[in-house]
């Protein structure tokens with residue numbers, strides 16, 4: 163029990179404390195019904211007034227009376243706020259709260275942990291090392307120091323605005339009861355906040371000691387483990403002994419005691435985790451792994467710590483491959499759904515792809531570079547040059563259903579649609595709409611169209627559907643959702659869920675080498691058939707950005723909108739190939755401006771080699787039947803390339819790639835766009851793009 167509450171002000175929103183500036187009703191509407199805690203603390207031997215208000219921790223320097231007068235005379239605009247109203251909220255016209263002009267504001271979503279101690283040093287120890295006697299029960303508290311560990315995003319420049327760093331601030335108060343009260347309040351609010359409830363407590367970590375510069379273990383021990391300790395996460399760590407071991411463990415072991423699975427490695431390691439979790443879920447549900455009726459969502463979220471050669475998945479998620487940033491996002495606990503693509507041949511599902519599936523140039527690089535792994539990251543440069551010079555173009559046919567783009571309307575702002583050119587940032591509106599629809603729609607909804615297509619293609623192989631499923635499938639998508647869930651979909655939403663027509667079984671093929679043909683179908687949707695000779699073909703699930711290509715090969719791909727970008731690079735001249743590579747490497751270039759590059763947004767595409775088109779029997783030259791294909795290039799003929807799937811080699815030549823909207827939850831907020839730091843004297847939150855400052859759409863050009 164608390165013996166004293168001296169100097170502490172616990173008020174209800176709308177009480178006299180705040181009625182000076184706001185009406186009770188307005189305050190309740192704006193600030194929820196949360197308690198307010200207000201005390202004086204010392205920070206680096208200076209007096210500060212500290213306020214815990216809803217989901218915000220605010221502190222501001224207290225100024226002495228004499229200085230106050232002085233500054234009032236000299237700089238009237240820097241007038242200190244009067245006693246007791248320093249942090250009084252001022253209700254802005256738009257309903258948001260603002261604080262004093264020199265306040266430091268920290269959102270609880272950005273707090274990693276709170277610790278108290280008898281000394282400053284003790285209060286900075288991870289929770290497990292702390293002596294608990296000063297915080298619990300009825301014992302007399304002794305701790306006078308309170309340390310708040312939090313994350314802050316650095317916004318240095320356009321190219322460096324996504325790194326996060328760990329910061330801490332230690333408050334001192336001579337009254338240990340006040341310190342205890344603050345400690346308990348902060349912990350309670352952290353736990354009760356929506357993001358706080360998602361924070362990881364028990365984590366299964368896989369370390370790939372083989373990827374990248376073979377520094378996975380050191381990276382984890384030096385940079386990641388101390389952060390996990392600070393957040394009090396209980397970690398079980400497994401260092402892999404061989405390729406595909408992660409997948410095997412995830413498929414067979416009991417995972418009920420973990421909140422999340424974390425991998426320390428490159429894209430191949432992330433892909434192993436995703437494949438392991440999705441195939442595990444399919445087994446749990448008794449689905450046919452070769453031809454599943456639908457693709458289920460795994461229950462465990464995935465954390466990714468980069469320790470590979472390119473780390474495009476992590477870079478696309480956070481806008482940087484900084485290890486600490488990735489670890490901090492795990493601690494903060496905020497999750498977003500990440501699209502995952504299934505890759506199958508005509509007979510079976512092969513594997514899942516999280517970043518890019520690429521044929522031609524990048525496929526050759528993947529196949530070639532495996533032999534030179536001893537070179538480290540240099541192997542990509544060496545194999546890249548070799549594959550570039552040897553590339554004579556590959557004949558192929560692609561079939562796809564292009565996602566429609568809409569004209570701008572009041573209901574569908576340009577940022578959602580007309581916009582094959584919107585960038586996916588934190589709080590992305592396009593992905594949010596896809597996410598909310600994903601949550602509301604029936605489980606079978608995600609795959610009904612695919613099943614319909616499959617049944618057209620293979621009527622004999624397809625099993626009978628339940629009548630209820632049939633009715634869902636036969637209805638147009640928007641109508642089905644409205645009638646089942648009583649949703650009112652606006653134009654933006656219906657466009658994301660637009661029904662797609664069935665792929666015709668016997669497509670009338672155009673003479674070889676044509677640049678593309680459309681099959682007329684009802685409505686504004688058309689199956690497109692494209693044939694040609696290609697330098698490279700890419701199905702990009704995400705931007706595929708990395709340190710060498712900061713915008714990625716597919717700059718406008720979204721992390722969770724259920725679509726993929728099909729990039730076709732025609733074989734032209736060597737010079738044009740160089741132009742293409744330079745465009746992908748720089749920040750300024752846009753490959754879509756190149757006349758020999760075509761980009762299509764779709765949910766699915768089908769690839770065949772032209773040889774396979776003429777010889778249907780020869781559809782799979784070297785099929786990979788196992789869920790995760792073995793590395794190694796079995797394709798002997800230079801007429802064909804291989805597929806590069808998340809850095810691993812797949813050798814099948816009849817490939818279908820389908821996107822599954824937000825199939826996996828990952829710890830991320832998404833990259834941020836650069837905004838110039840505000841001028842001195844203007845109050846700005848320490849973490850401007852905190853999850854809860856969800857006040858703007860980041861879908862910008």
Ligand SMILES: Nc1ncnc2c1ncn2[C@@H]1O[C@H](COP(=O)(O)OP(=O)(O)OP(=O)(O)O)[C@@H](O)[C@H]1O
Nearest residue numbers: 373374403404427428429430431470471472473809
């Ligand atoms: N102990 C191990 N020994 C050998 N191979 C391993 C081991 N653990 C994992 N692997 C395999 O190593 C391969 C490469 O790993 P990873 O993709 O993480 O690194 P990378 O290729 O250097 O990085 P990136 O894919 O980002 O370029 C993966 O296919 C993975 O299955």
